[in-house]
Amino acid sequence: MTQHPTQSPQFFLTAPSPCPYLDGQFERKVFTHLVGDKAPEMNDLLTQGGFRRSQNIAYRPACESCRACISVRILADEFRPTRNMRRVAQRNSDLIGEMHDAQPSTEQYSLFRTYLDARHRKGGMSDMTVLDYAMMVEDTHVDTKVIEYRKRGPDTFVTGRGVGELIAVALTDRMADGLSMVYSYFNPEFEDRSLGTFMILDHIERARAAGLPHVYLGYWVNGSRKMDYKVRFLPQEHLGPKGWDRYEPA
Template identity: 85%
Template sequence: MTQHVVTQTPQFFLTAPSPCPYIQGQFERKVFTHLVGDRAPGMNDLLTQGGFRRSQNIAYRPACESCRACVSVRIVTDEFAETRNMRRVQHRNSDLIGTMFDAQPSTEQYSLFRTYLDARHRRGGMSDMSVLDYAMMVEDTHVDTKVIEYRRRGPDSFITGRGEGELIAVALTDKMGDGLSMVYSYFDPEMEDRSLGTFMILDHVARAKAMGLPYVYLGYWVNGSPKMNYKVRFQPQEHLTARGWERFPIED
């Protein structure tokens, strides 16, 4: 009798070329695999350390034929030093508090998410996401994924540890063995003067330090893409190169 052996070795697939959203005239391809089952958390750790990102139960990384502009970035939390501008951002948002929950979507989250997309990414690849699509983005995970909701501090926040009132910003975050990986974040676009994107990264650095985790993974930095420039402001940081993770700026 023939026996069929089920392998737990992940299978990798390659997407067809499509226009690059970051560099005009370039085409992108991605290599991806599925993150499912009991091995998903460990596999997600290894793949993230190897330059992959997670979207729902998919881990992917660029595999472009003629371009290597996308570079994985992670902040070194123990040595991180805030700049004067970052301290101002912290002060500006001192009335906010983030509360971490298990990854569960809500209508309030989706409403803010929809407002954010319509204001900031109307023509982006996520612009037509429905409430069901959003729920899948949050819930479809086999790893330790958290949602952090940011609200204003209230009279009881020092007791409950939670903010109160309207939802101002949200971060979808994976907790890994060596760090926090920021999967996606969004905020109230009418509060642009608060620099909420910067504030959420600073909050993740503080959380990683408190958890004893050495890194915060920021995804990809694309040299030459203005909307990615903010990522290199968080120093010290490491970039994944052909020689492994190296401090940036890289010294010869």
């Protein structure tokens, strides 16, 4: 693994590239490396400042003519599910999420490929190999976990484990003030379960149980329909020029 100095982070700027969310826009990112003993502390500070993590890189948008990407975090203690969210939770009451250390498996990769092929065939991750996937999961210097969701079994309440096929997976960082959902994916054949919503609801409950105030969802892009789901989890805060402010839907 490449070694980098840990005394103070160095930041770099990417070249412009087409925006994956808004047609006609170009994105740039500022990024730094998250390595060494100070990586968990640095990840906390950067995430609170609007950065996201991908492997050992922390990045945030630095677009020249657009400010549409807004960092979002749910206030876990105050959150109250909508009627539809309660239905989603009930629909998935036969699932249990088991938390593991950040270790990839062939079963995870098979589900990951099925998800990409169905949902993001032309996306930037569409050509990821099993090695690429392994790096995404285990190339981390912070407290990263994998949560695997499976159906409950007869001994679930004894072992705390689900049984049967892998249905959904979340790659999650635990920070001092919350859980950060790095990436999640699921079996697209179970579309009626609304598994993306269910995993966020599960993370809210996990944050509450751990005494953590926030669940970080990454960026909401106003004007991108694929991002609209993020602002349904209220109350939440958005990061603006003056810091984190409570979001008031129009």
